[in-house]
Amino acid sequence: MVQLSTSVCLLGGPVGLFLLVPVLMAPSPSSLCTPLKTLNDSLGHRRRFMKHNFPINYTIRVHYEEVFKLSNINRMRLNIEDLDELVLQRLWFQVNQGVLKKILRVMSERHPSRPYTAELERRLQDAEGxxxxxxxxxxxxxxxxxxxxxIWDRLTEEPDKVPESSWRFVSPKSLLDNFCRTMHCLFSKCFSSSEGEQDYCSVSHWRKGRKNTQSLKAETKPVSSGRPCSSTD
Structure with a gap:
């Protein structure tokens, strides 16, 4: 009997370790920072691909909920009791998947910004995984x-069932500006700054950033602002 118990214990050891391996190998929340930082690097080129490669004042039609700004996040945090941050993060992925699909939909196969947008979509999918x-x-x-x-139901509703009043016309560049800023707001731990803790959910933070960027462009020698989500071209 003792011999049988010993055998079971010896057998159970490797099996237990085998079952534990997937748990140990599962990505931690902090590992999400790597794909998000990759996304951030790509979004730094959004001015060239979402403004310079489109006609002046060009807009696309998106759901009202896809104009997802910092103010939307702050309003939900204020008005929805015990709102879990995970819920907002899930919504962020859903919104921006739809945004990228709509931008891709208006591009021809030869549009100069199509490869860039397709790459953003793939990187967003990687991050969501x-x-x-x-x-x-x-x-x-x-x-x-x-x-x-x-909001989720309206985002996933069939386009022909969406009332005309629920659509908005927004420039691709503005949509990606929202994409980037809300990413920093909802995943702020991934974007720490040498300047100390930053309130990425504050609208005034980004307005200050625009002023800093304009000042840097006025310099004869290019200097990196060190700020996240800034357009580099």
Whole structure:
């Protein structure tokens, strides 16, 4: 009997270790920073691909909810009780997947910005994959707050069922500006600054950043501002 128990223990050791390996190898929330920083690097080129390669004042039609700004996030945090940050992060992925698909939809196969936009879409999908794997399954099975569920339903509604008043016309560059700024707001731990803790969810933070960028451009010698999400070209 003792011999049998010893055998079971010896057998259980490797099996238990084998079952534990996937858990140990699962991405941690901090590992999401790598694909998000890669996205940030790509978004630094959005001016060239989303402004210079489009006609002046060019806009595309998107859902009202896809004009996803810092003010939307701050309003939901204020008005929805006990709002989990994970819910806002899930919504961010859903919104920006739709935004990139709509931008791609208006581009011809030979449009000079199509490869760039397709690469953004792929990198966003990569980031979402890490995001999902770094959280337990039950985290995504919880019911969304009613206000967020309503937004989610409208985002996934068939286009021909969306009332005309629910569409907005926005420039591709503005949509990617929102994409980038809200990323820094919702995943701020991935974008620490040498200047100290930054409030990336504050609209005034980004207005200050624009002034700093304009001042740097006026210099004869190019100097890196060190600020995240700034357009480099």
């Amino acid at each position: 890490v995001f999902v794997q770094s959280h337990p399954d039950e985290a995504f099975q919880q019911e969304l707050p009613d206000a967020v569920q309503d």
